[in-house]
Amino acid sequence: GAGVSQSPRYKVAKRGQDVALRCDPISGHVSLFWYQQALGQGPEFLTYFQNEAQLDKSGLPSDRFFAERPEGSVSTLKIQRTQQEDSAVYLCASSLGGWLGRNTGELFFGEGSRLTVL
Amino acid sequence: AQTVTQSQPEMSVQEAETVTLSCTYDTSESDYYLFWYKQPPSRQMILVIRQEAYKQQNATENRFSVNFQKAAKSFSLKISDSQLGDAAMYFCAYRLYNNNDMRFGAGTRLTVKP
Numbered sequence: 001g002a003g004v005s006q007s008p009r010y011k012v013a014k015r016g017q018d019v020a021l022r023c024d025p026i027s028g029h030v031s032l033f034w035y036q037q038a039l040g041q042g043p044e045f046l047t048y049f050q051n052e053a054q055l056d057k058s059g060l061p062s063d064r065f066f067a068e069r070p071e072g073s074v075s076t077l078k079i080q081r082t083q084q085e086d087s088a089v090y091l092c093a094s095s096l097g098g099w100l101g102r103n104t105g106e107l108f109f110g111e112g113s114r115l116t117v118l
Numbered sequence: 119a120q121t122v123t124q125s126q127p128e129m130s131v132q133e134a135e136t137v138t139l140s141c142t143y144d145t146s147e148s149d150y151y152l153f154w155y156k157q158p159p160s161r162q163m164i165l166v167i168r169q170e171a172y173k174q175q176n177a178t179e180n181r182f183s184v185n186f187q188k189a190a191k192s193f194s195l196k197i198s199d200s201q202l203g204d205a206a207m208y209f210c211a212y213r214l215y216n217n218n219d220m221r222f223g224a225g226t227r228l229t230v231k232p
Contacts, residue, residue, distance in 0.1 A: 003162075033220075042122070042209050042222030043163075056219070089161065107220070109155075109163035 002026075004110035006092050012116045013082045021077045021113045025094030032075050033107065034067055035091040043091050049075060082117045089114045122212050124223035131200045132231050138185075139195045139226045141210030148172075152186065152193045153211040156204075157225070163209070169193065197228075205230045 005024040013019050025032050031050055035043035036059075045059040051072035060067070064082075069075040079086055093107040121144045131137035143152070154166040169177045169186050176184050181198045197204055207227050213220040 040224070042211075042224050045219045045221070048219075059219070091161075091163065093163070106165040106168070107163075111160055111162045 004092055004094055004108050006090075006110035006113050008113060009111065010114050010116075012118065014118055015083060017082050018078065018080045019082055019115060021079075021090050021115070023075045023077070023092030023094075023110060025073065025075070025092070026096075026108055027073075029094035029096050029108070030072075031095040031097060032069055033093040033095075034075070034077050035093065036061075037089040037091055037112070039088070046077070046090075079115070082115075084117050087115055087117045122210050122221050122223035124210055124226050126226045127224070128227045128229070130229045130231060131197070131204075133200055133202060135200055136196060136198045137200055137228065139197075139208050139210075139228070141193045141195070141223055143191050143193065143210070143212045143221075145191065145212065145214075147214055149215040151213045151215065152184075153213070153220075154182070154184070154193075154195045155209045155211060155222075157207040157209060159206070166208070167195065200230050202230050202232060204228060 007022045033048050034046040036046055037043045047067045048056040049069040052069050064080045066078045089112040091109055091112045093109045095107050123142045125140055150171045152169045155163045156166050157163045167177050167179045167182050169184055176186050183196045185194045207225045209225045210223040211220050
């Protein structure tokens with residue numbers, strides 16, 4: 001597609017429910033990132049994929065958070081047993097290059113999925 | 119740990135005037151990148167400008183320029199001839215050359231007055 005697409009744009013969940021957030025990166029982009037952005041804060045790194053391989057998941061806040069990218073394109077961020085502190089905007093970004101080194105291109109961000117946990 | 123600090127939660131500028139947004143960062147590394155991203159109300163982050171730490175020359179992109187002071191670990195963004203469309207949240211970000219973890223500041227909300 002023309003840009004990074006995320007769905008749903010808005011999700012309201014009751015505490016304890018499971019949610020799944022989808023990211024469709026720019027076609028051909030090797031790298032995919034998930035960020036969490038709390039209200040009034042900057043984005044916080046969650047996890048990184050290079051093609052289908054999850055190379056870095058050090059930012060996932062707990063084992064209730066799980067991300068996958070099985071075919072190296074679309075990615076899903078799943079949050080199990082949601083809690084109120086999970087309320088945030090979840091941003092997906094993609095990059096053409098396979099490793100953000102000196103030949104890096106910029107990160108292209110989606111519009112985000114706003115999760116509200118009641 | 120690397121941290122990015124934006125000390126100005128909100129800034130305001132008159133249309134056609136110049137404004138400078140501040141950013142400082144903390145690192146013991148010497149090889150890294152610095153970025154300014156713009157996030158309009160629709161929430162899609164857009165890269166404004168990028169600076170490689172090994173380059174002494176300050177980056178410029180049309181009306182946007184930076185003042186990179188490596189020793190002081192300062193990376194400010196200057197917007198000249200401000201336009202209404204510049205109104206947005208601006209985030210300063212830092213990334214090591216060999217690391218995918220891009221660290222963002224808390225952001226500065228810029229308002230442009232007509």
